[in-house]
Amino acid sequence: MQQVDTSRVFQLREDYREVGRDLVKLLRFVDMNATGLRKILKKFDKRFGYKFTDYYVTTRSNHPYSQLQQVFKQVQLISISATYHALLLIQGDPIIDQVNHAVQKLTHATSFMQYLGQHALIVQDDTPSGSEDNVDDESYHFMSLMLNLVNTFLYMVNTYIIVPTADDYSVSLGAAATVCGIIIGSMAVAQVFSSVYFSAWSNRSYFRPLVFSSIMLFSGNLLYALAYDLNSLTVLLIGRILCGLGSARAVNRRYISDCVPLKIRLQASAGFVSASALGMACGPGLAGFLQTKFTIYSLTFNQSTLPGWVMSIAWLLYLVWLWFSFKEPEHFAKAAAEAAARTSQPSESGHQESANLEEGLAQPLLLGSEERLDDNSEDNDDEDAKSSHEPATSFASAYKLLTPSVKVQLLIYFMLKYAMEILLSESSVVTTYYFNWDTSAVAIFLAILGLTVLPVNAIVGSYVTNWFEDR
Incomplete structure (x- = not known):
């Protein structure tokens, strides 16, 4: 046993x-x-x-x-x-x-x-109370975030509020109805240039770019409204171009990524997307309620000019709110002090690192034994990360930062926006010609179309991307 x-x-x-x-x-x-x-x-x-x-x-x-x-x-x-x-x-x-x-x-x-x-x-769950993220909590300013989101919302409203009536406006000025595509698209073309200087400007300030944006949008909408009484298509296009030059969406995005604490950054990003989608829906919807006509001191207020007047007042009120409520982030003062300390020793590492990206595409990922990295060299990663986040200084340097996958994604995004803008720009012309829709019907159609953006994004982002690979 x-x-x-x-x-x-x-x-x-x-x-x-x-x-x-x-x-x-x-x-x-x-x-x-x-x-x-x-x-x-x-x-x-x-x-x-x-x-x-x-x-x-x-x-x-x-x-x-x-x-x-x-x-x-x-x-x-x-x-x-x-x-x-x-x-x-x-x-x-x-x-x-x-x-x-x-x-x-x-x-x-x-x-x-x-x-x-x-x-x-x-x-991590056990983050100490003295961590850097808590410092961000102390310097975080909720009202400044709200002003950025309101700027995003108003800009999208400004972009699409003229869509239902742009064809009638161009006809009243002696142009063809299809010129509405140029009127609507001119704002987006100007936005291409504004994104460059606003991105560079946001390296030094957020308040001043937002003030400049509000002034440009106020002026552009004022010219858009006055073009009817001046009987000038040129003034109309200048007004829309000024609106595009006042696009501060690059500043809005960067403020969220730089100045919002991590624990609410996801909610803030969702707020940015929601504000854009709601603005896209509210713009045409608001135009549907502006179906009236009257005159004050030889100034005409009708369905064509009222979008310009309404948005001018909205941007003026926003400018006053911005002036008294926005708080500039504290890290700009710290960055200025650090920049002053580095003036005697300028570094070109950011430019060199950006230039290496495209060259790396043609080089093998694995190195020879004589070039292998020491496994104990992780201490330098923090400095490398800081240099990799330096802003691009030109279109060429920004393009070099893009990997092939990102370039494909941008191409797809361009084609989607291209198709969508064609549909929106010519919707009033097509529906009037083929279906005899009036302005109110077009406005309701575009508002409903804009409201589908959020649920579609939620379905794709939360479910479809978890079932299938991105490619």
Whole structure:
């Protein structure tokens, strides 16, 4: 009987050892993935001159369908290892030593990934009270965020409020109804140029670009409204171009990314998208209510000019609200002090790193043994990240920052916007010619069309992208 018990204990111990060997294989497998991912991201960043690691870790770490969580969170594996160690109770056993070594190696391999997660602003549950994100909470100004979102909303209303009546306006000025496409599109063309100087301007201030934007939009809408009494299509187009030159959407986006704390940044970004979609729907809808005509001091107010008058008043009120309520972010003062300290030693690393991106596309990702990076060189990653986020100074430098995948996405986005703008610009002409719709019917149709943007984005963003690969 004693012999049977001894053999059973021996067999049980061997079974535990076999479990330990499987556990070692699993730990080594996770360690291999963590090490491989770390080295691939480091080599990618070096060869392409672009800090892709931040984006990759940020977008994958907390995604419900991402396998990166297996690299970040090994609490279960460590717990299993500790339980196995307690069950075997054999000090000095080779399997125990192998398990402990594998656990230590995995912890070392993933420590850099944890650092990358924190560096990419992935907030952990045990973030200390004195962290940098809490400093952002103190300097965060809710009213300034609201002013940015209102600017986004008003601009989209301004863009689409003239769509139902632009064809009638062009006819009243002696032009063809199809000229409405030029009237509507001129604002978007001017926006291409405004996005450049507003992006550069936002490196130094947010308040002044928003003030300039409001003044330009007020002036542009005023000219748009006066063009009817002046009987000038040129004044009408100048007014729309001024509106496009006042587009501060680049400032609105950057304010959210730079000045809003991480814990509400997602909500703020959703607010930006919602404000744009609601403005796109409210613009034509508001035009449907402006079906009246009267004259005050030789100034004509009708369905064609009222959108200009209404938006002029709206931008004037917004300018007053902005002037008294907006708070400039504190980091501009700190950045100015740092820039003054660096005037004696200008750096060209940002330009060089941007120029390396396109060159990296033609070079192998894996380096030779003489060029391999030292695994202990992660201390320089913080400086590399700062240089990779420096603003582009020209169209050429901005283009070089784009990877082929991003270029394809931008092309697709351009084609979608192209098709949508054709539909919107000529909707009043087509519906009048083929279906005899009046202005109110066109306005309701476009408002309903604009209201479909949010639910479609929610379905695609929350469900479809989780079922299928992006490509």
